Amino acid sequence: MVAIHSTARGPSLGGCRMWSYEDEGEAVRDVLRLARAMTFKAAAADLPLGGGKGVIALRPGTALTSARRRAALLDFADTVDQLDGRYITAEDVGTSSRDMTVIRSVTPHVGGLSRARGGSGDPSPYTALGVLAAIEVTCERQLGTASLQGRRVAIVGLGHVGSRVARLCARAGARLIAADIDPAKRDVARALGARWMTPAQALEAEVDVLSPCALGGVLDSEVVPRLRCRTIAGAANNQLAHDGVADLLDARGILWAPDFVANAGGIVNIAVELEGRYDPRRARARVRGIAGTLRQIYDDAESMGTTPLTAALELARRRLTKPA
Numbered sequence: 001m002v003a004i005h006s007t008a009r010g011p012s013l014g015g016c017r018m019w020s021y022e023d024e025g026e027a028v029r030d031v032l033r034l035a036r037a038m039t040f041k042a043a044a045a046d047l048p049l050g051g052g053k054g055v056i057a058l059r060p061g062t063a064l065t066s067a068r069r070r071a072a073l074l075d076f077a078d079t080v081d082q083l084d085g086r087y088i089t090a091e092d093v094g095t096s097s098r099d100m101t102v103i104r105s106v107t108p109h110v111g112g113l114s115r116a117r118g119g120s121g122d123p124s125p126y127t128a129l130g131v132l133a134a135i136e137v138t139c140e141r142q143l144g145t146a147s148l149q150g151r152r153v154a155i156v157g158l159g160h161v162g163s164r165v166a167r168l169c170a171r172a173g174a175r176l177i178a179a180d181i182d183p184a185k186r187d188v189a190r191a192l193g194a195r196w197m198t199p200a201q202a203l204e205a206e207v208d209v210l211s212p213c214a215l216g217g218v219l220d221s222e223v224v225p226r227l228r229c230r231t232i233a234g235a236a237n238n239q240l241a242h243d244g245v246a247d248l249l250d251a252r253g254i255l256w257a258p259d260f261v262a263n264a265g266g267i268v269n270i271a272v273e274l275e276g277r278y279d280p281r282r283a284r285a286r287v288r289g290i291a292g293t294l295r296q297i298y299d300d301a302e303s304m305g306t307t308p309l310t311a312a313l314e315l316a317r318r319r320l321t322k323p324a
Helices: 024-044 066-082 097-104 124-143 160-171 183-191 199-203 245-251 265-274 280-288 290-304 308-320
Strands: 002-006 012-020 050-058 087-091 152-156 175-179 195-197 206-212 228-232
Touching (some): 012 097, 024 050, 050 087, 087 097, 124 206, 124 280, 160 175, 183 195
Parallel strands (some): 152 175
Antiparallel strands (some): 002 050
């Protein structure tokens, strides 16, 4: 399935997620929520793109053979092609640049192709770079300095992006806590000198920075009162169970970097690819611009007396009313 939320600023862009869902209704809710988030992500990043999302829904416990996986990707490609450019797909949870090559055999409306095929390749390094910028700016605003030297940082989720965020934070001198539902990721934590915890333990650890980098909905009215972090900035989409959680975080004095701003590095990178000849240096420079966007959002939130979420949504809505 494909959801298109907005084409006000340009064609909708959003990755193709291959994931297991209990039923079709759950998959529909996910694709609709993610498409909306992509609209605000693209607008906040000031990109000439709208928001959309694709989902290939698997039954729980399904293990696709390579032939069935290819067939599913080709079916999805047919769906994308029927939309005649109103939606551009890319990789997401459960898919890869190799999968995008399969989809590209049917439709031209694909981003995130491999470097060998003239694309931008794996977007996770750019997403992680943007998250690092968000962590640093949020520390700067809340803790007085952007330096991560000696800071306690909990990374919850050590997937493609989360493991890269962890490495960048370690390189910057942070003291890491690492968590994942997959015990095999202990090896990643060990290599970085990180203290291993379960995700539930890491969420409640006493740290300077909590960085949610797995799936969304992790911050809700039950979790927030138990948090012992000072800032939150991570790669996960839809981190808040609902928008009201932003007020709960604000009341606790926890500065939260709106997820659709902090994790926009991947879409910024693909936007550079879609311009024509891909230049990774230009992509990195634009991803680092996430820092300036967040500073503006924090300034706006302070001047308006509201939360960073409200300020970020207002910035995105202003940009949605203007041509890219």
